[in-house]
Amino acid sequence: MHRSLRLGGATLLVLSGVAGCGGGSVTLSGPASSIEKAPQATTCPTAVPATASCLSGVDSKGAYYLIAKPANWNGTLVLHAHGGPSLSAPTIERAEEDLTRWAIMVKAGYAWAGSTFRQGGVEARAAAEDTERLRGIFRSHVGKPERTILHGQSWGAAVAVKAAETFTQETVGEQPYDGVLLSSGVLGGGTRSYDFRTDLRVVYQYLCGNHPRPSEPQYALNLGLPAGTSMKQADIASRANECLALNKPASQRTAEQQAKVQTLVNVIRIPESQILSHLNWGTLHFQDISSKRTGGVSPFGNEGAIYTGSSDDVALNAGVLRYRADPTAYRKLADDMDPTGKIPVPVLTVKWISDPTAFVELDAYFRSLMQRGGSAGRLVQTFTNEGTHSYISDPTYPTLMKALLHWVATGTKPTPAEIASACIEFEAQFGAGCSFSPSYTPAALETRVAARQRPE
Incomplete structure (x- = not known):
């Protein structure tokens, strides 16, 4: 038997007769205990086996989600935290893309559930809450899994780690994963995984000087962009191609362009094919973090970093712009994204x-x-x-x-x-x-x- 209580806006699910000390009750709390609408049947993506059934919905925080259950379900739920993150508002199409990519889980007999998260942007704790909420939706409206495996992909791995550290037997009244x-x-974590993108911004600017251009208002590169400034990926690509000709094969670049490309490859230690992608992230994702998550200041810095691999490392290290990570911003990002190493399950x-x-x-x-x-x-x-x-x-x-x-x-x-x-x-x-x-x-x-x- 169970009954629901509302305390301070949060739902607590009290289970009676659950095994435990003295046969007493166990109080469940956290996102998975919230009262959520039942999902609706939907068409599965074509990559999913035709015999599987799919459900979709929008949770109480505004996150879309998609669930797939194979006809031969083996009793294990794979609770998926997707990568990215996208900076745009969530749509069901994102969940469909994720299920299409991870249809292998359904083919192997596992049920799969994935949330789009309630918002775009770099906020791991909120995404972890949305993932945990989806676990409750599955349990309430689909079935109680024998096992639940939390799967984090790319940035979603940071989300999964945050969920595994946050939602435990001690905090929610049961072992969720x-x-x-x-x-x-x-x-x-956020405070170390993205350091090389700070390095890319400053070395790129040292070599190219067009992001920002001399004619444009100057700003601290570790902000990504100033708050309120709009820039599209196509504009970033245009600037990069002006300087590096990344849109051309190496044989069609000037010697100067190819030398700059090679400097970035050697110093930042990323393939040529990834320069533009990381430049985008070091611009737009950094802006999302500094303007929306850390109070308008940057958690990223490069003080003390010694760059090697260029044709003149002395000149490079003397010429790159240097930034100090704001301590408060650093702590905010660490609290949201950095692992503690305290995960109670395999x-x-x-x-x-x-x-x-x-x-x-x-x-x-x-x-x-x-x-x-x-x-x-x-x-x-x-x-x-x-x-x-x-x-x-x-x-x-x-x-x-x-x-x-x-x-x-x-x-x-x-x-x-x-x-x-x-x-x-x-x-x-x-x-x-x-x-x-x-x-x-x-x-x-x-x-x-x-x-x-x-x-x-």
Whole structure:
């Protein structure tokens, strides 16, 4: 039996007769305990098996969501936190795109649920709440899973980590997640994962001087853009192409343009193909953070960073603009995005070794955080030789899910070698694509991104 209580605007679900000390009641709280409307049947994306059923809806905070349940549901729910983040308002199309990409989970027999999050922009805690709220919607209106695995992809890995640290037995009255799967994760938190984009902005400006142009109002580059300033990705691309000719093959660039491109590749340590993407993020996402999340000041800085790899590092380090991270802004971003390393359930990660968006060295930093937080025994990291940032391969994810669920059920940690070996079994069902590298260990983050001074 259960009854709902309203306390201070929050819903508390009190379950009677639940196993516990003395047979008493357990009070559930948090986003998953809110009273939400039932989702409505909808057409599944074509990538999802035709025998599956799909539901969609909008939660009480305005987040769209999509749920897929296979006909042969194995009892496990994959609760998905998507990457990005998008800066635009949420739409159901985003959830459809996510389910299309992750249809492999449904094909493998898992139910899948994904939220668009209630808003665009870089705010991990709100996204974690929206994800947890969706867990409650599934439990109330679809069925109670035997297991719930929280899956975070890219920036969504930061969301999943925040959810796993925030919503626990102690905080919500039950253990909401049995395990956590992090793929291609942005795992250094906001205060470290984005440092190289600050570096890109200042080195790009040193080389190109057109973002902003000399004729335009000057601003601190670590803001991304000043609040209220509008700029489209096409404008950023136009400026980059003026200076670097990124829209042309190397053979059609001038010697000066190619030298500047090579300087950015060598100093920032990103592929040429990723320069524009990271310049966009270091402009528009930085603006979202500084203008909407951290009070108009920037949490990013490059004081003390020593840049290497150019034809004249002395001149480069003397010439780049230097910025100090605002301490209050730094703490706000850290509170929203930075992991503490205190996750009470098994965590399994996977990353393509050559990921140009979320560097593999971030995983080394995440391991150190889990060690400091006392959760190192609950972490297994895996790496692949092939893939992309957005998706590695079809057999990779069912392999990881099986390993994680076995770990949850038995308490026995899988080894990377065991996972690599087990993947071959899934190729017969899901096609080729196993490329785990069980002996790989990433180097420290400071070997990829220059160390710098940070607020106390």
